[in-house]
Amino acid sequence: MQPLTVQTMHLPNPTTFDDLLDQQIANPRDRDIFRLRMQRHFGDCLEALGALYAQHPAWTQLLEQLPERLITAYAQRRDALKIHDLAREIQPDWFAEANMVGGIYYVDRLAGTLRGVIEHIHYLQELGLTYVHLMPLLQPRHGLNDGGYAVLDYRSIDQRLGNVADFIELSDLLRANGISLCIDVVVNHTAKEHEWAVKARAGDAQYLDYYLSFADRSLPDAYEQHLPEVFPDFAPGNFTWYPELGEHGRWVWTTFNEFQWDLNYTNPMVWLEMLDILLYLANLGVDVLRLDAVPFMWKRLGTNCQNQPEVLDLLQAWRAAMRIVCPATIFKAEAIVAPDDLVQYLGLGRRTGKLCEIAYHNSLMVLLWSALASQRADLFTQSLLNMPATPSNAAWITYVRCHDDIGWAVTDHNAALVGEDGPLHRQFLSAWYSGEFAGSFARGEVFQYNPLTNDRRISGMTASLAGLEQALETADPAAIELAIRRIALLYAVIFSFGGIPLIYMGDELGMLNDHSYLHDPTKANDNRWLHRPAMDWCLAAQRHDPSTIAGRLWQVVRHLIQVRQQTPALHSAGQTLPIWTQQRHVLGVVRVHPLGRILVLGNLSATPQRVSLAVIQQASFVGRLQNLLDADALTIDIQSHEIVLDSYQCCWLSTQA
Numbered sequence: 001m002q003p004l005t006v007q008t009m010h011l012p013n014p015t016t017f018d019d020l021l022d023q024q025i026a027n028p029r030d031r032d033i034f035r036l037r038m039q040r041h042f043g044d045c046l047e048a049l050g051a052l053y054a055q056h057p058a059w060t061q062l063l064e065q066l067p068e069r070l071i072t073a074y075a076q077r078r079d080a081l082k083i084h085d086l087a088r089e090i091q092p093d094w095f096a097e098a099n100m101v102g103g104i105y106y107v108d109r110l111a112g113t114l115r116g117v118i119e120h121i122h123y124l125q126e127l128g129l130t131y132v133h134l135m136p137l138l139q140p141r142h143g144l145n146d147g148g149y150a151v152l153d154y155r156s157i158d159q160r161l162g163n164v165a166d167f168i169e170l171s172d173l174l175r176a177n178g179i180s181l182c183i184d185v186v187v188n189h190t191a192k193e194h195e196w197a198v199k200a201r202a203g204d205a206q207y208l209d210y211y212l213s214f215a216d217r218s219l220p221d222a223y224e225q226h227l228p229e230v231f232p233d234f235a236p237g238n239f240t241w242y243p244e245l246g247e248h249g250r251w252v253w254t255t256f257n258e259f260q261w262d263l264n265y266t267n268p269m270v271w272l273e274m275l276d277i278l279l280y281l282a283n284l285g286v287d288v289l290r291l292d293a294v295p296f297m298w299k300r301l302g303t304n305c306q307n308q309p310e311v312l313d314l315l316q317a318w319r320a321a322m323r324i325v326c327p328a329t330i331f332k333a334e335a336i337v338a339p340d341d342l343v344q345y346l347g348l349g350r351r352t353g354k355l356c357e358i359a360y361h362n363s364l365m366v367l368l369w370s371a372l373a374s375q376r377a378d379l380f381t382q383s384l385l386n387m388p389a390t391p392s393n394a395a396w397i398t399y400v401r402c403h404d405d406i407g408w409a410v411t412d413h414n415a416a417l418v419g420e421d422g423p424l425h426r427q428f429l430s431a432w433y434s435g436e437f438a439g440s441f442a443r444g445e446v447f448q449y450n451p452l453t454n455d456r457r458i459s460g461m462t463a464s465l466a467g468l469e470q471a472l473e474t475a476d477p478a479a480i481e482l483a484i485r486r487i488a489l490l491y492a493v494i495f496s497f498g499g500i501p502l503i504y505m506g507d508e509l510g511m512l513n514d515h516s517y518l519h520d521p522t523k524a525n526d527n528r529w530l531h532r533p534a535m536d537w538c539l540a541a542q543r544h545d546p547s548t549i550a551g552r553l554w555q556v557v558r559h560l561i562q563v564r565q566q567t568p569a570l571h572s573a574g575q576t577l578p579i580w581t582q583q584r585h586v587l588g589v590v591r592v593h594p595l596g597r598i599l600v601l602g603n604l605s606a607t608p609q610r611v612s613l614a615v616i617q618q619a620s621f622v623g624r625l626q627n628l629l630d631a632d633a634l635t636i637d638i639q640s641h642e643i644v645l646d647s648y649q650c651c652w653l654s655t656q657a
């Protein structure tokens with residue numbers, strides 16, 4: 001067969017490209033595959049890079065180095081991963097399948113080390129996971145490190161957890177067991193002790209240009225006029241003075257903590273260095289790269305420096321480059337931003353299919369907690385109806401809790417549409433979930449009170465926020481029952497919404513807030529550690545005993561997983577349409593997919609609620625209804641023509657053929 005040709009004329013030296021490919025890739029079939037992928041994706045990469053850097057003095061250097069980096073990474077990719085690439089190219093919607101169910105774990109808190117995780121893999125399998133997100137595990141700086149989000153070395157594993165060999169062994173094992181592995185890559189900033197920052201401090205101008213820094217306050221002050229503060233409480237401001245930097249000291253852009261230095265992506269070499277890191281991690285066998293804090297990667301004076309269009313170019317260029325080398329690896333955007341901005345990360349318009357495959361559905365998470373506190377569905381329904389459409393080839397990560405706080409991202413506009421006052425409602429939610437509000441069932445804590453905006457975010461484990469902690473304290477069996485039902489309701493909704501549902505470590509057992517972080521000086525000022533407890537293996541040992549709370553919740557979650565995995569219509573490509581149930585306490589969501597139609601109803605109150613069958617029929621559910629979650633738990637009042645939902649009950653309704 002004639003060797004395939006690729007349109008390499010836009011490269012400075014196509015002959016060098018071919019020579020390099022021949023030199024580095026021994027197998028002619030592998031060379032052909034690489035050329036085919038270049039043909040398909042390199043244009044997307046170049047288009048985005050051109051938009052960002054064509055005028056930059058290092059543009060030619062970038063064009064020269066890029067093919068070499070791609071070929072080298074491909075040469076280093078193991079055969080097993082190349083087969084994995086093929087499998088995923090054959091089934092490009094693998095992450096959207098109804099069988100996808102994820103879990104989030106801290107390695108040390110789950111099992112001490114990576115080897116410990118290997119020993120506990122049976123637990124993840126027994127739960128039924130097909131996706132595991134291991135929280136930051138690359139070598140962080142010592143001392144304070146924002147839960148590992150201040151990376152010292154992207155190419156080594158946190159020494160306390162193990163080493164690269166352990167990591168490869170674990171990733172191979174997970175893959176062999178049908179579990180995709182997700183890890184964090186902090187792309188917006190590095191630790192201030194990262195070698196690039198160290199070189200910058202040592203006076204190396206090349207590396208100083210890897211970060212955003214300023215000789216005086218004039219530009220920082222101008223930027224600050226429009227910049228919000230991410231951690232107003234323990235890390236106010238967005239710039240930090242480093243006297244040892246430059247000739248007379250410089251202000252470094254530090255969006256998060258002073259020890260996290262924002263990278264300068266106007267420098268193409270930074271994009272290229274980070275690409276190298278992404279390729280390296282993909283070659284260790286990572287399936288999903290969670291790109292941390294992506295909205296912040298590009299700054300523009302006069303804006304809040306989030307979600308700038310250039311961020312999409314940076315992502316498009318990485319995405320295309322990765323598809324050439326390691327198509328099995330996909331991107332998850334960590335963009336906790338307003339819905340209109342958020343959907344951009346999944347690729348719209350000319351960027352369809354060219355950006356991140358998955359992203360967190362922060363709005364859904366916030367709206368669920370809001371609905372649970374107010375016992376009302378209207379804001380949930382209205383806000384979701386106003387969400388922009390999601391591209392059908394991308395998927396949401398749906399979740400109830402994660403390692404971060406909950407910020408009340410409810411817009412004033414949507415609140416007003418349902419007769420609520422936005423600021424008042426947000427204050428109510430903070431009061432409710434911190435337990436201050438009279439009658440609240442929750443036990444959370446306020447995170448980052450901002451006196452300027454009155455914002456109060458919330459920390460806490462699902463079970464504690466849903467009432468279990470308080471109910472156990474008062475030893476009230478009825479309250480315990482209600483708390484279990486609330487947790488079950490939240491999870492039943494995220495399991496049916498479309499996308500990959502993520503179970504936060506310990507939620508499957510009802511683990512509560514953990515105050516032990518207060519004794520650790522590197523954690524004590526950050527109450528997000530309240531909801532990052534060590535796995536309670538004693539509680540886990542109760543999971544097969546349904547008379548225990550852990551056993552009840554385990555059963556709930558296991559059941560959701562089983563039903564979801566038998567319901568192909570929950571594939572993410574379907575549409576998710578919120579509906580008005582004409583019953584303020586009951587939320588309704590219709591899932592439409594060629595393989596079936598499902599109506600999700602959730603009672604947000606502790607008392608039984610009725611929904612008219614007419615509403616259900618209007619949503620095109622005509623015929624004999626069945627509840628996929630529990631065939632026996634479907635109460636229809638024939639007289640009044642209504643479905644009766646028990647307290648906090650969630651039904652997944654379909655019509656029988």
Ligand code: GLC
Nearest residue numbers: 146147149186256292293404
């Ligand atoms: C992300 C992480 C958060 C961290 C921040 C800065 O938002 O989820 O935990 O503090 O990025 O890296």
